[in-house]
Amino acid sequence: MARMCRIFGFVPAAMLAALCGCERPAAVATQKARPVPEVYRANFETSKGSFVVEATKSWAPEGAERFYRLMEQRFFDDARFFRVVRNSIAQFGINGTPAVNARWANMTFADDPVKQSNLRGTVAFATSGPNTRTTHVFINLKDNRRLDKSGFAPFGKVVEGMAVVDQLYSFYGDLPPRGEGPDPARMEREGNEYLEVRFPRLDYIKTARIAEAK
Secondary structure (H helix, E strand, C coil), X not given: CEHHHHCEEECCEEEECECCCECCCHXXXXXXXXXXXXXXXEEEEECCEXXXXXXXXXXXXXXXHHHHHHXXXXXXXXXXXXXXECCCEEEEXXXXXXXXXXXXXXXXXXXXCCCCCCCCCEEEECECCCCCECCCEEEECCCCHHHHHHCCCEEEEEEECHHHHHCCCCCCCCCCCCCCCCCHHHHXXXXXXXXXXXXXXXXXXXXXXXXXXX
């Protein structure tokens, strides 16, 4: 599968497509990073309503760390749920501004061992092969245990608002050539301008913020 675009090799093809690259923004590179809590919550306000993700470092330390750093940078604000496949996955993680995506394009991070199964509501980073994760994230809309052996390591779970996630617009379907969804490469290159013209009905994240630490 291809990184689910990276995710599951759905790439445009493999089983969940997902994703893209990363490069740490200057703010992260030059400032002393705050420690990532062992358990923390992230509040997502979207065009369909709100949901909460609880991340647990013991599940997948590298994934939980990257997710936290992306939240610190407000990377997900105004990002589209660009790949929503009914009864499968909802994927996001491409910023609406091309220059921001370019900064993260080469910031891959190490794989985590898969300690938790990809059950409904769990959240994981997409990947296109060993140590290729960057910024693409997906939510499992059903039990996808088959993804476990492909190295998709959940780092968290939707603990509030899963009904909102279930309502995300899905009629564009999968990414091309399997469906009529957007081209992730064009998304990274052209940003939300491309999506607003070609895929205006995609739901999106208004804000994503670290909400609570335990």
